[in-house]
Amino acid sequence: xxxxxxxxxxxxxxxxxxxxxxxxxxxxxxxxxxxxxxxxxxxxxxxxxxxxxxxxxxxxxxxxxxxxxxxxxxxxxxxxxxxxxxxxxxxxxxxxxxxxxxxxxxxxxxxxxxxxxxxxxxxxxxxxxxxxxxxxxxxxxxxxxxxxxxxxxxxxxxxxxxxxxxxxxxxxxxxxxxxxxxxxxxxxxxxxxxxxxxxxxxxxxxxxxxxxxxxxxxxxxxxxxxxxxxxxxxxxxxxxxxxxxxxxxxxxxxxxxxxxxxxxxxxxxxxxxxxxxxxxxxxxxxxxxxxxxxxxxxxxxxxxxxxxxxxxxxxxxxxxxxxxxxxxxxxxxxxxxxx
Ligand code: P6P
Numbered sequence: 510x511x512x513x514x515x516x517x518x519x520x521x522x523x524x525x526x527x528x529x530x531x532x533x534x535x536x537x538x539x540x541x542x543x544x545x546x547x548x549x550x551x552x553x554x555x556x557x558x559x560x561x562x563x564x565x566x567x568x569x570x571x572x573x574x575x576x577x578x579x580x581x582x583x584x585x586x587x588x589x590x591x592x593x594x595x596x597x598x599x600x601x602x603x604x605x606x607x608x609x610x611x612x613x614x615x616x617x618x619x620x621x622x623x624x625x626x627x628x629x630x631x632x633x634x635x636x637x638x639x640x641x642x643x644x645x646x647x648x649x650x651x652x653x654x655x656x657x658x659x660x661x662x663x664x665x666x667x668x669x670x671x672x673x674x675x676x677x678x679x680x681x682x683x684x685x686x687x688x689x690x691x692x693x694x695x696x697x698x699x700x701x702x703x704x705x706x707x708x709x710x711x712x713x714x715x716x717x718x719x720x721x722x723x724x725x726x727x728x729x730x731x732x733x734x735x736x737x738x739x740x741x742x743x744x745x746x747x748x749x750x751x752x753x754x755x756x757x758x759x760x761x762x763x764x765x766x767x768x769x770x771x772x773x774x775x776x777x778x779x780x781x782x783x784x785x786x787x788x789x790x791x792x793x794x795x796x797x798x799x800x801x802x803x804x805x806x807x808x809x810x811x812x813x814x815x816x817x818x819x820x821x822x823x824x825x826x827x828x829x830x831x832x833x834x835x836x837x838x839x840x841x842x843x844x845x846x847x848x
Contacts (some may be wrong), residue, residue, distance in 0.1 A: 513743045518544050518680065518691045518700035524683070535618050536644065536667055536684065537807035538752060543642055544700055546590035547672040547680055550583045550625075550640065551693060554632065554674040556598050579632055580604060583625035583640065601819050603627070603788055608819065610654055619667065620645050622788040628756030629845030637675035637733045639758025641694075643792035644668040659819060663791030663812035670796065671758050681707065681762065685797040704766075709802040712831045713768025716749045719759045725776035730807075733836045737770075743842070757784065761793055761827065765800055770828040770836060774807070782806075782824035786816055790825045803833040807840045 516524075522537045562606070584604040591597040598617040600609045600626060603624040611617065621644050628638040644667045647658045670682025678693040680700045690704030714735040723734060739748030752769070754760050760771050773784045784790050794804030794811035804811040804827035826836045835838045 512844075515694075515699075516702040518702075520810050521689065521691070521702055521785060525686070538596050539591065539594050539619055539621065539644060540668065540670075540682065540684075541668070542590045543587070544680060546587045546626075547640065547678070547700075548693065548698060549586050549590075549847040550663065550672070551674055552677045553582055553586075554626075555640065564845055580626040580629040583629075584623075586638065587623050587625050591623075592656040597621050599627055599658060601659045601787060603785065603820075608654070608656055608659060615654045616650055616652075617654075617758075618646060618650060620647055620654060622659060622792070624785070624788045625791065627758055628754075631754075631756050632790070636754060636756055637673055637759040638756055639762075640672040641758060641789055641792050642670055643788065643795065656819065657739060659787060663786075664810075664816055666791065666795045670794035671762070673758050673762050675759060675762075679703070679762070681765075681796065685795075685799065686793075688796055688800045701787070707765060707800050709765050709797060709800045710829055711801070712766030713764065713770070713829045714749050715752045715767060715769030716832075717751070717753045717764060717769060717771040717828075719753060719755070719772070720751060722774075723777050725778060726774050727840070727843065729840035730772070730774045730836075732843055733839035736835070736839065757789060757793070761797070764828045765797065765802070768829045768832075770826060770832040772826050772836065773824065774826070775824040779822070781822040782820060784822050785826055786817055786823045787813070787819060788816060790823050790827075794825075794827060797827050801830065802826075803830040805837060807837060 519541055522540050526532045526537045584602055588600055591600055591720050595614055597611055597619050598615050598616050599620045601622045624641040627641055631638055645661050646667050668684040672680045679690050681690040688707040692699035692703040693706050694701050736746050737749045739746055764771055775782050789810050806824045826833050
């Protein structure tokens with residue numbers, strides 16, 4: 510009686526599509542297929558934790574194959590689900606060197622970039638991991654899908670999202686009109702709207718970085734990390750809390766809700782940083798900007814970087830707008846001094 514209506518993902522996607530009279534429903538269909546694959550991967554992620562802890566349970570899948578390595582399983586699941594949609598011409602995956610063309614649909618409207626299971630090295634210690642996806646509209650539908658369809662700036666994304674397999678499993682996405690979060694209710698097997706119109710606080714008290722790499726950061730980044738620790742010589746400040754899980758989706762999801770900055774800077778031995786532009790940084794930057802935050806490589810917006818290679822890396826500073834701007838200020842100051 511008077512209970513709040515639960516809105517499930519498919520209903521929400523359909524509701525939002527009605528707001529765009531010219532929408533054909535193709536993007537909606539891709540999002541729905543991603544939701545289905547997410548539920549299947551979620552089931553395996555939980556079971557796989559069991560396998561890792563208890564060793565192999567000798568389980569075989571319906572094809573009689575041994576249970577595959579988790580990220581390969583997730584990769585196959587998302588590729589298969591996207592291919593079945595018939596609306597995806599090709600897929601760029603962290604797990605595959607080259608793009609995957611979808612048989613029979615290589616002139617379809619969209620392409621998808623995916624990190625099927627980011628942070629999967631954490632699964633055997635039961636740390637939250639995630640899937641990151643992003644959707645581009647192909648530039649020229651007369652051409653067969655090729656790599657150039659994927660090498661588009663993040664600002665041209667049609668949609669982006671992530672699934673976090675954590676204490677609960679959530680799907681968070683945007684199509685450019687705000688960010689919404691859906692929590693999986695296992696009792697009905699549906700993603701239910703739980704975090705409508707997510708906005709990231711302009712300032713937070715959390716910084717996320719691999720502090721162990723401090724010695725390898727640039728002088729500007731070191732100065733900003735000092736500021737986060739409250740030991741800056743330039744600008745005295747109260748210390749933030751360091752929260753670093755080592756799983757980008759988990760670190761970013763927490764900072765999106767609570768406020769904070771996540772950094773994976775360039776280092777002396779990795780001048781482009783570690784994280785990939787196409788299927789990690791662009792989708793997360795799109796989401797965070799849509800939630801009112803900021804994402805740069807220290808100098809320019811992540812979404813303005815023109816990709817030249819599928820697997821290229823970029824440094825990233827992403828999260829609460831004021832905190833990212835402060836990081837940029839320190840970088841600018843020291844680079845000017847250093848120049
Ligand atoms: P490091 C996981 O391997 C990952 O790709 C991201 O999810 C995470 O933020 C980062 O690498 C952690 O890297 O070098 O700090 O262990």
